[in-house]
Amino acid sequence: MMIEIELDGKKVGISEGSTVMHAAEKAGTYIPHFCYHKKLSIAANCRMCLVDIEKMPKPMPACATPVTQGMIVRTKTDKAIKAQQSVMEFLLINHPLDCPICDQGGECQLQDLAVGYGASASRYEEEKRVVAIKDIGPLISMQEMSRCIHCTRCIRFGQEIAGVMELGMSHRGEHAEIETFVGHTVDSELSGNMIDICPVGALTSKPFRYSARTWEMSRRKSVSPHDSTGANLIVQVKNNRVMRVVPFENEAVNECWISDRDRFSYEALNGDDRLTTPMIKQGGEWQAVEWQTALEYVANGLKQISAESGPASIGALVSPHSTLEELQLAVKLMQGLGSPNIDYRFRNAEFPVAEGVRYLGRSIASLSDLQSALVIGSNLRKDHPLFAQRIRQAVRKGCVVSVIASAEQNWAMPIGNSKILGAGQWVQALSAVAAAVAVEKGLAAPVTGVVDDTALAIARSLLTGDQKAILLGNAAAHHEHASGLLALAQWIADQTNSTVGYLTEAANTVGAQLVGALPTAKGLNAGEMLSGSLKAVLLLNTEPEFDSAAGVKAIAALGKAQMVVSFNPFKANMAFCDVVLPISPFTETSGTFVNAEGRAQGFHAVVKPLGETRPAWKVIRVLGNILGIPGFDYSSSQEILQGVPGLSSGETLQVAADRLSNRTATAVHLSGPAGEPVVADIYQLDGIVRRAPALQKTADAKSSETQEVAA
Secondary structure: OEEEEEEOOEEEEEEOOOEHHHHHHHHOOOOOOOOOOOOOOOOOOOOOOEEEEOOOOOOEEOOOOEOOOOOEEEOOOHHHHHHHHHHHHHHHOOOOOOHHHOOOOOOOHHHHHHHHHOOOOOOOOOOOOOOOOEEOOOOEEEOOHHHOOOOOHHHHHHHHHHOOOOOEEEOOHHHOEEEOOOOOOOOOOOOOHHHHHOOOOOOEEOOOOOOOOHHHOEEEEEEOOOOOOOOEEEEEEEOOEEEEEEEOOEOOOOEOOOOHHHHHHHHHHHOOOEOOOOEEEEOOEEEEOOHHHHHHHHHHHHHHHHHHHOHHHEEEEEOOOOOHHHHHHHHHHHHHHOOOOEEOOOOOOOOOOOOOEOOOOOOOHHHHHOOEEEEEOOOHHHHOHHHHHHHHHHHHOOOEEEEEEOOOOOOOOOOOEEEEOOHHHHHHHHHHHHHHHHHHHOOOOOOOOOOOHHHHHHHHHHOOOOOEEEEEOHHHHOOOOHHHHHHHHHHHHHHHOOEEEEOOOOOOHHHHHHOOOOOOOOOOOHHHHOOOOOOEEEEEOOOHHHHOOOOOHHHHHHHOOOEEEEEEOEOOOOOOOOEEEEEOOHHHOOEEEEOOOOEEEEEOOOOOOOOOOEOHHHHHHHHHHHOOOOOOOOOOHHHHHHOOOOEEEOOOEEEOOOOEOOOOOOOOOOOOOOOOOOOOOOOOOOHHHHOOHHHHOOHHHHHHHHHHHHO
């Protein structure tokens, strides 16, 4: 129901239950505030948003005052402004005068509002309050908590968005402090967002501290190269160096949040491990060479091996963290060489024939409105932090989340139903859910399944409501019986009117499928290529030792090849490679990533390539030219993109609906035993994250190290 109020003489229509602040936002009227944030609950504790409401004896907080029909609000009267000035005076009583050295200087709400509402001098002469320094981990600094104005945004963010109350307020009055308790650190995978929402310089970025002033940096848009959210970023640059990464708001993708993986991984881009010049191994020693020399060496080697052993002895392992353009050219290169061997599915245990481009099955934004979800084989919170955040919001609105997984995991949200059992039993567990659905609907079950209470509860949750999803995680995609899990999930989805989809692993898993970075009928899949059966191997943006199910066995297997060429931004794979070629990370090249929902998002280079580094699409294009393969005459990444089939341009570039499909022709059946799937830990997903020092000091990184040692 809509009601109408008068705001500064203008009529504003707003839905019932909204606040004066919401009405002001709709009307484009700015009301000063600190504690209010559009994504957080109302606290009304800073009082900076006091406004003059007719028939009210005193100013009222706009953020907490519900609108009523015919309400008359004035934001610029003497009564309102004097109230706001009084609040500002109180806020500044204890605030330190350290703006010249504060990291927040230039983007500080308190600083901005103090200009308009603060006095030129303070009436208070007493000593200012001092708050003890606290260490809460490697990412967030609490060195200057004397600046805190107790807006509690950070506390509410932890409770409501991250799902973990890691910060709280202790004591009362002037002794009140925001802190963790009993010496704990802040370990949420979304913790860096607290830095963004802090309206003063109380919470700052540890890796960025004292590195640059905000007005010295250029701001350039980009897209995250890590998980499949495709989070929109602002990369801040000074002197051709990435200094900081913050979110770019896109309500349909990442809202106004990014994960810590997106925020702090930039440290690796300036690290000592960057490869800056092409190198060839001669007599066991690495020699730096010119690009032309390196590429001619590679081309001659490929020609010789193809002539001696046939084109099928050459293969390419291409990372799904590579851009769409790089993957497209890699596919064309292998086709030009006559080789059917190309794959991006390094961690898979099963390699089914492609039936369609596997994707999320619904929009990312719709995850926030789910009423029921069944998640199979995913550590959702760590694998896809921003998807987990959306599902967490759905749970707050009543969504029932059910889980089939190998271990109990803390998702920082209530779990309605869970089946915790080894991966070898997931097919049987899903069969039980299918049988329960059949019982509830009076149908014949597709396979025999033992209906237990949990299976019945999951079935009933999926038969309730309109917005329902069955989501297959990274472990389900990498499972030995991945096709069987999909077939069962599809049958259940059909009977419950749910969507079925994959929480795809990497930034461009969907894009890799779209360009056909898969072996043809007689080609070798990634598992076979990593068994040591090839004479020549091209590694695009990947380190098989860390990125594949083969693990350390990949080193010995690839060491058998006559020639291994690594296209990588880092000094990687040098133990078994013959040629290493420095290619640009996402900040130094233009390209496109296709996220889990099929949204293609382009980005440009934000800095110049480091040293002799070159964008991978240019390197592959020149290699194609030297090899004499036709169709390698591109002058820009945009030209390559135009040749990618299946992209439809509307308001945003999107994968055409007829290419996206999670349907399978695999028969629904019970499968035999299976091992545990190989899944990357949160800060081991790709080469950039693995080399980010601050991220590798986090509790999550240390936890994964401990698990590896134990294994």
